[in-house]
Amino acid sequence: MWFPSLSKFGANLLLLLWLISAAIAKGEAGEFALVDNCPAGFKINEQSVCKLDSLYNHYGSPHNSGVGGPRAGLPELRDGFSPQVIDLGRYLFFDPLLSGDNTMACSSCHDPDHGFADGRGRAVGINGVSLDRSAPSLWNIGFFDTLLWDGSKASLETQLLGPLYASNEMGNTPEQLLEDLSSNExxxxxxxxxxxTPNISLNQVYAALSAFEASLISLNSRYDFYAHGLHNSLSPSELEGLNVFRSFVSRCGECHTPPLFSNQEIAIIGVPEPEGRPFDPGAGATSGIPSQHGGFRVPSLRNIAKTAPYMHQGNFKTLRDTVAFYNGGRGHAVPKDENLLIHWHIWEPNLRDEELDRLVDFLHALTDEGFMPRIPERVPSGLTPGRVINDQKLTSRSQ
Structure with a gap:
């Protein structure tokens, strides 16, 4: 009686193992499903949408906490999306199906391995075309209402229309994008x-992409622990750098205002263009305002150590080179034939080399990628998710 029973048990065990194996295989290669929980740093509310949950929500306005003060509140975040819309945006962001020839995804220029930038001085678009400016980081981009290097866009939804449909960026058209998505079951x-809804609309595409980008939150660096009261979270050299950063000598905090580390304004600082490159008129070219000639949006310094090279055309290779530029004196790098209204806070701080080194130490304390989203290994189109690898975009069709 034992042996037949054992045989039956063995057969049942084999069947169970086969079912588990099949379930795992289906999960790895089968259907895509959207999550019903919010990204890290968000909580779902009674309306079933995700709202940011941060200690900074309880702090006051930046205007009543002193220059560069740590207990300042954040600007309003573009949040309030459902978990499912955010997760759909995650797939879209990494899917080359969004480009005209299926070779580029949003992540081809905004790669999480490069601080959601691409590590290039000038971004590369469709067919390997070099663009005029670098790809800015997307960390905390949902707080910004001054977007692009020239500050010409005010919302994530309007900003993303440029990369999607520009012939030298992702090279798509609204009609082609909608057709490709709608033909994918x-x-x-x-x-x-x-x-x-049973049908896909372009506004839904824009909303999902904006939802994902707005979920890229970085507010838990060692600086943030310091700002919340854990004063030992910064090393002595980093604390010295913070003091230099906040001082009325360097004036860093007057434009790179915590906690966003940007005041979102257009600033003209007279950065030298890379050798051989023409002068970039910046915001003046799009706004038509002569006083903005050569001006660019003040970028956030969050995760700045991950996004070299720096400035709008990768003008400086290192953070040390960048801070040294500010120490060089007002307008020292402006071309002779350019008449720029240099921002009022750019002067000659005459910082010592040691103080510049401490500034760089502090900037490294702004690194935080603890809320990195889950990077999809597969996307619904079947294409290889777009990434930057060894200075080459890996966006070829899956084999």
Missing amino acids: TYLRLFSDAFG
Whole structure:
């Protein structure tokens, strides 16, 4: 009686193992599903949308805490998306299907391995075309209402239209984008799950991408622990650098205002262009305001140690080179034939080399990627998710 029983047990065990194996295989290669929980740093509210949950929500206005004060509040975040819409945006962000020839994703220029930039002085678009400016980091981009290097866009939804449809960036058209997504059964299902409608609209695409980008939150660096009261979180050299940063001598905090580390304004600082490159008129070219000629949006310094080279055309290779530029004197690098209204806070601080080194130490304390989203290994189109690897975009079709 024992042997037949054992044989039956063995057969059942083999069947169970086969079912588990099949389930795992289906999970790895089968259907895509959207999550129903918010990204890290967010909490779902009674309306079933994700809202940022940060200690900075309880701090006051930047205007009542002193220059560069740590207990300042954040600008309003572009949040309030459902978990499903955010997760759909995550897939779209990494999917080369969004480009005209299926070779580029948003992540091809905004790679998480490069601080959601691409590590290049000038971004590379479709067909390997070099663009005029670098790809800025997207960390905390949901707090910004002054977007792009020239500050010409005010919302994530309007900003992303440029990269999607520019012939030298992702090279798509609204008609082609909608057709490609609507002919994909997986995307039809995911859009239905996220928005509750049977058809895909372009506004839904823009909303999902904006939702994902706005979820890229970095507010837990060692500086933030210091700002919240854990004063030992900064090393002595970093604390010295913070004091230099906040001082009325260097004036760093007057434009790179904590906690966003940007005041979102257009600043003209007279950065030298890389050798052989023409002068970039910046915001003046798009706004038509003569006083903004040569001006650029003040970028956030969050995760700045991850996004070299620096400035709008990768003008400086290192952070040390960058801070040294500010120490060089007002307008010292402006071309002779350019008449720029240099920002009022640019002067000659005459910082010592040691103080410049401490500034760099402090900037490294702004690194935090603890809320890095889950990077998809597969995307619904079947294409290889777009990434920057060894200065080459890996966006070829999956084998």
